[in-house]
Amino acid sequence: xxxxxLAVGTADPARLLAELVERKVSLELTTLDLGFxxxxxxxxxxxxxxxxxxxxxxxxxxxxxxxMDPSLDNLKLRATxxxxxxxxxxxxxxxxxxxxxxxxxxxxxxxxxxxxEFFLEEEVLTxxxxxxxxxxxxxxxxxxxxxAEAAESDDAWRSGVTxxxxxxxxxxxxxxxxxxxxxxxxxxxxQREMSKLLEVDWFNALDRCQSLLDSTAKxxxxxxxxxxxxxxxxxxxxxxxxxVAVQRARPDVEAVARRVMEQIDRIAAWGSARQRAxxxxxxxxxxxxxxxxxLDPSRALTQRLRSQLSEHSAxxxxxxxxxxxxxxxxxxxxxxxxxxxxxxxxxEKEDEPELPAEPARDPLGELEAQIAELLHQGVTDLAExxxxxxxxxxxxxxxxxxxxxxxxxxxxxxxxxxxxRPWVPVNDGxxxxxxxxxxxxxGHE
Amino acid sequence: MSESQFRDVGDAVSDESYPDIDLxxxxxxxxxxxxGPWYTYLLDAAPFLEPFYRRFGAELVRVNDGYFYLLPTxxxxxxxxxxxPEMLVGQTLxxxxxxxxxxxxxxxxxxxxxxxxxASVMGSEALIRALHSKKKRxxxxxxxxxxxxxxxxxxxxxxxxxxxxxxxGEQLKLRPALLRFAESVRGADSPAEALAKLVxxxxxxxxxxxxxxxxxxxxxxxxxxxxxxx
Numbered sequence: 241x242x243x244x245x246l247a248v249g250t251a252d253p254a255r256l257l258a259e260l261v262e263r264k265v266s267l268e269l270t271t272l273d274l275g276f277x278x279x280x281x282x283x284x285x286x287x288x289x290x291x292x293x294x295x296x297x298x299x300x301x302x303x304x305x306x307x308m309d310p311s312l313d314n315l316k317l318r319a320t321x322x323x324x325x326x327x328x329x330x331x332x333x334x335x336x337x338x339x340x341x342x343x344x345x346x347x348x349x350x351x352x353x354x355x356x357e358f359f360l361e362e363e364v365l366t367x368x369x370x371x372x373x374x375x376x377x378x379x380x381x382x383x384x385x386x387x388a389e390a391a392e393s394d395d396a397w398r399s400g401v402t403x404x405x406x407x408x409x410x411x412x413x414x415x416x417x418x419x420x421x422x423x424x425x426x427x428x429x430x431q432r433e434m435s436k437l438l439e440v441d442w443f444n445a446l447d448r449c450q451s452l453l454d455s456t457a458k459x460x461x462x463x464x465x466x467x468x469x470x471x472x473x474x475x476x477x478x479x480x481x482x483x484v485a486v487q488r489a490r491p492d493v494e495a496v497a498r499r500v501m502e503q504i505d506r507i508a509a510w511g512s513a514r515q516r517a518x519x520x521x522x523x524x525x526x527x528x529x530x531x532x533x534x535l536d537p538s539r540a541l542t543q544r545l546r547s548q549l550s551e552h553s554a555x556x557x558x559x560x561x562x563x564x565x566x567x568x569x570x571x572x573x574x575x576x577x578x579x580x581x582x583x584x585x586x587x588e589k590e591d592e593p594e595l596p597a598e599p600a601r602d603p604l605g606e607l608e609a610q611i612a613e614l615l616h617q618g619v620t621d622l623a624e625x626x627x628x629x630x631x632x633x634x635x636x637x638x639x640x641x642x643x644x645x646x647x648x649x650x651x652x653x654x655x656x657x658x659x660x661r662p663w664v665p666v667n668d669g670x671x672x673x674x675x676x677x678x679x680x681x682x683g684h685e
Numbered sequence: 686m687s688e689s690q691f692r693d694v695g696d697a698v699s700d701e702s703y704p705d706i707d708l709x710x711x712x713x714x715x716x717x718x719x720x721g722p723w724y725t726y727l728l729d730a731a732p733f734l735e736p737f738y739r740r741f742g743a744e745l746v747r748v749n750d751g752y753f754y755l756l757p758t759x760x761x762x763x764x765x766x767x768x769x770p771e772m773l774v775g776q777t778l779x780x781x782x783x784x785x786x787x788x789x790x791x792x793x794x795x796x797x798x799x800x801x802x803x804a805s806v807m808g809s810e811a812l813i814r815a816l817h818s819k820k821k822r823x824x825x826x827x828x829x830x831x832x833x834x835x836x837x838x839x840x841x842x843x844x845x846x847x848x849x850x851x852x853x854g855e856q857l858k859l860r861p862a863l864l865r866f867a868e869s870v871r872g873a874d875s876p877a878e879a880l881a882k883l884v885x886x887x888x889x890x891x892x893x894x895x896x897x898x899x900x901x902x903x904x905x906x907x908x909x910x911x912x913x914x915x
Contacts, residue, residue: 549803
C-alpha cells in the first residue's frame with residue numbers, strides 16, 4: 241500500500257528514509273496533470289461524486305487539455321497515458337474491484353486531494369480561523385477532562401479520553417499547523433510580491449508595500465496574542481487530564497496527553513518565532529522604503545552607482561576609515577629567578593640497622609667455656625673433645641670448629657710434647673692429630 | 686530631540702560601554718541600529734563626544750541613513766584608505782543593498798551573488814585586470830581564483846568595519862553603512878563634484894589606495910555586543 245508504514249511523528253528518521261527508498265517513492269507531475277487532478281477534485285466537490293468512471297475521466301482530461309493547451313492532439317491516447325501515470329503515482333485509485341469484468345471506477349487518493357488543497361485552497365491561519373480552532377480545542381479538552389474524571393473502565397478511558405485525544409484534538413491541532421504553514425507560504429509570497437512591485441513600479445509601489453507590510457504585521461501580532469492566551473488554557477486542561485491519568489495509573493493516556501502538549505508548545509513557539517522574524521523584516525523593509533525609495537523616486541542612485549563601479553578603474557577613489565593602532569598595554573613583568581646550580585641528586589641514606597634487644601652472643605667465648613667444662617669433666621683426648629663439641633654442627637662447619645677447638649685446648653691445657661701423634665678419626669668426615677692431655681689439673685696449668 | 690541621559694562628556698565616557706565603542710570607532714567600525722545598545726549610546730552621547738573627538742583630530746560622523754563612524758581629519762589618529770578590492774566589493778554590496786530583490790531575503794545575499802553582481806557590472810576581464818592586473822600573461826583559472834580570494838578577503842575586512850555581517854556559510858547581511866559607498870553619487874551634483882567635496886572633507890582620496898591589504902588584517906574591531914549579533 242502507499243500509506244506510510246511508519247508514523248512520521250514517532251519513527252526513527254533513518255528508518256523512515258530507508259522505507260521511502262525501499263518503496264522507491266517519487267512524484268512527477270506536469271502542470272497538465274495537476275490541472276487534470278484539480279478539475280476532478282472540483283467536479284467531485286460540485287457534483288458530490290464519490291468516484292469517476294473511465295469515460296468521466298477521459299472527458300475531464302479532454303476538457304483540461306482544451307483549456308490549458310488547445311494545441312494538443314490525440315486526446316484519447318493522452319488521457320489513457322495520463323490516467324496510467326496518475327494511477328502509478330497513487331493519485332488515482334480504482335475503487336470498484338471488478339477487475340476485467342467491467343470498466344473501472346476511480347477516486348482521487350488522499351495524496352491527490354492534499355496536492356489540490358495545497359495549490360488551490362487557500363488555507364491560511366487567520367484571526368477568525370485560529371479563534372474558532374482554539375475554541376473547539378478548548379471545548380473538546382474540557383469534555384475529555386470530564387470523561388477522564390468519570391472513567392471507570394478501560395472502555396470508558398478508550399472511548400472518552402484516548403480516542404478523542406488521538407483523533408479529535410490531533411485533527412484540530414493539525415488544522416492549526418496546516419494553516420500556520422499556509423501563512424508561512426503567504427508571507428513568502430508577500431515578500432516576493434513586495435520585491436516585484438518595487439522592481440516594476442519603484443516609487444508608485446510604496447503605498448502598496450507599506451500596506452502589505454502593515455497588514456501582515458497586524459495579522460501576526462493578533463495571531464500571537466491569541467496563541468499566547470489560548471495555548472496557556474489548553475496546556476492547563478491537558479495538565480489536568482495528565483494528572484488524572486497519573487492518579488488512575490493510566491500511563492498510556494498520560495503519554496498521549498504529553499504528546500498533545502508538545503504539539504501545542506510547538507504551535508505557540510511558531511507564533512513568537514514568526515512575529516520576531518517578521519518584526520526584523522518589517523524594520524528592514526520600512527527603513528528601505530523610507531531611506532531609499534522615498535529619497536530616490538526616480539531610482540537614479542542605482543544607475544549612478546552602477547556607472548561609478550563600472551568606471552572605477554578610470555576614476556578610482558578610496559574611502560577613508562579610522563585605523564588607530566591598538567593600544568599597547570604594558571604588562572608588569574617579574575624578572576626570572578636565577579637558575580638553580582647543577583647538583584647530583586642525593587641518594588637516600590640507608591637506615592641504621594636496628595640493634596637486637598638481646599646482648600650480642602660471643603660464639604668463641606661460648607666455645608671456650610664448653611671446652612673448659614669438658615676438660616674439667618676429665619676428657620683428655622683431643623679427638624673425643626672435638627667430637628663432642630662438633631657433634632651438632634654440619635659437616636662443612638666441623639673443620640673450622642676443629643681448628644678453633646685445637647687452638648683453645650692448646651691455650652687452656654698445654655698438650656705434652658710427643659714425637660709421635662697419631663691421626664685419628666673424629667667422625668666420618670674429619671681426621672685430626674691426637675693429643676693426650678693430662679688429667680685433673682688439665683685446664684688451669 | 687529627546688533628553689540625553691548624559692550631563693556632560695565626563696558622564697558619557699564614564700558609561701560602561703564607552704571603552705568598547707571607542708576602540709571600535711578608532712578601528713574604523715561603522716555602528717548602526719544592528720549594534721543595538723552601542724547605537725543607542727551614540728545617539729545619546731553624540732553631542733558630547735563630537736567635540737571630544739574633535740580634540741583628537743577626528744569627526745564623529747552621524748549619517749541620516751542610521752549609522753555612526755569616526756573620520757580622522759588629521760594624522761593624530763591613525764587612518765587608512767580602503768584598498769581596491771574593498772572599494773569594488775563595497776560598491777557592489779551597496780548596489781545589492783539598493784536592489785529591491787534583496788528585500789525578498791530580508792537584506793541577505795550570498796557570496797556568490799556578490800561575485801556574480803560584481804562581474805556582471807564590471808565585466809570579468811575588467812574585474813581580473815582591476816584585482817589581478819600586475820602580470821601581463823596570467824592563467825585564466827589562476828586569475829579567477831585570485832579574484833575570488835581577494836573578494837573573500839575584502840568581505841572579511843568590510844565585515845570588521847561594520848559594512849556587512851558574515852553569517853553562517855555563504856550568507857551575508859547587508860548593513861546601512863554600505864550607503865557610504867554611494868555617497869559620491871547621491872546628491873544633485875555631478876559625480877566628479879560630489880567626489881571632490883568628499884575629498885575636501887577627508888572622506889575619501891582620489892586614486893587607488895596603496896595600502897597593503899595585509900595591513901588591515903590586524904585591525905579587526907571589537908565584536909558588537911552580543912544582543913546585537915545576527
